Amino acid sequence: MWEIIEEKFKKYPARIRVAEKMIELGLSVHENGKVYCGNLKISDKALATAAGVDRRAIKSTIKIIEEDPELFDLFNNIMPAGTLxxxxxxxxxxxxxxxxxxxxxxxxxxxxxxxxxxxxxxxxxxxxxxxxxxxxxxxxxxxxxxxxxxxxxxxxxxxxxxxxxxx
The missing domain is CATH 3.30.70.260 (ACT domain)
Structure with a gap:
């Protein structure tokens, strides 16, 4: 999984941080181009703050995920793990x-x-x-x-x- 992410985003450290944060938190990308935690929609601003990046990095990361079938399959199927x-x-x-x-x-x-x-x-x-x-x-x-x-x-x-x- 990490090899795929690093290969797709290797020139963009902010996008790697976004992808890592999404995986850490169990956030998925749906067909509508929006980010979700389970069925709760996550705002670009909230994700940008959590990942320590600009909101533009969120938009560009999601765009790349949507356009790449391998990445979309990965990020569309992520689920939050539940309460620790x-x-x-x-x-x-x-x-x-x-x-x-x-x-x-x-x-x-x-x-x-x-x-x-x-x-x-x-x-x-x-x-x-x-x-x-x-x-x-x-x-x-x-x-x-x-x-x-x-x-x-x-x-x-x-x-x-x-x-x-x-x-």
């Missing part, structure tokens, strides 16, 4: 595990969820940042109940994990 429970976990008595992973991150999700399930802890949600978008991606796991800090040392034994925070 991380920021409200404490309020609703859930646990949060944040795991910073290195470049060698194959199998970390499987290993961490295996460890959690062996402890009899239910997982409500898991969210992994894209390693191509983030220099140090974070795997966030939300659990049914707050987690005991004693698990940190067990997480750190998993290959590819650099840092663990539990709260």
């Amino acid at each position: 429970l991380k920021n409200i976990a404490k309020i609703v008595d859930l646990g949060v595990i944040e795991i910073e992973v290195g470049s060698d991150n194959e199998g970390i999700l499987a290993a961490t969820t295996d460890l959690i399930s062996k402890k009899g802890i239910n997982i409500r949600q898991a969210y992994a940042e894209d390693s191509q978008m983030q220099e140090t991606p974070i795997l966030t796991i939300i659990t049914e109940n707050p987690i005991n800090g004693d698990l940190i040392s067990e997480f750190l034994k998993i290959k590819g994990i650099n840092r663990v925070s539990i709260y």
Whole structure:
């Protein structure tokens, strides 16, 4: 996906920022040339502010997306992922595990969820940042109940994990 975007917009850093922001937020381009988050229409001004670009960069990015069948297929099918429970976990008595992973991150999700399930802890949600978008991606796991800090040392034994925070 990123190779396609970088190839199509390589001469236009502002357009790359727009495309990255759209993917980060789950924004799609519809047949009418408008940007949506689910069924909520997003204004060019709001997207420009979020991406840190001029509104003209939004218009030109959308035009290129509409005119390129490969890009349009990609951006027309993006969907928002839904609510990430991380920021409200404490309020609703859930646990949060944040795991910073290195470049060698194959199998970390499987290993961490295996460890959690062996402890009899239910997982409500898991969210992994894209390693191509983030220099140090974070795997966030939300659990049914707050987690005991004693698990940190067990997480750190998993290959590819650099840092663990539990709260």
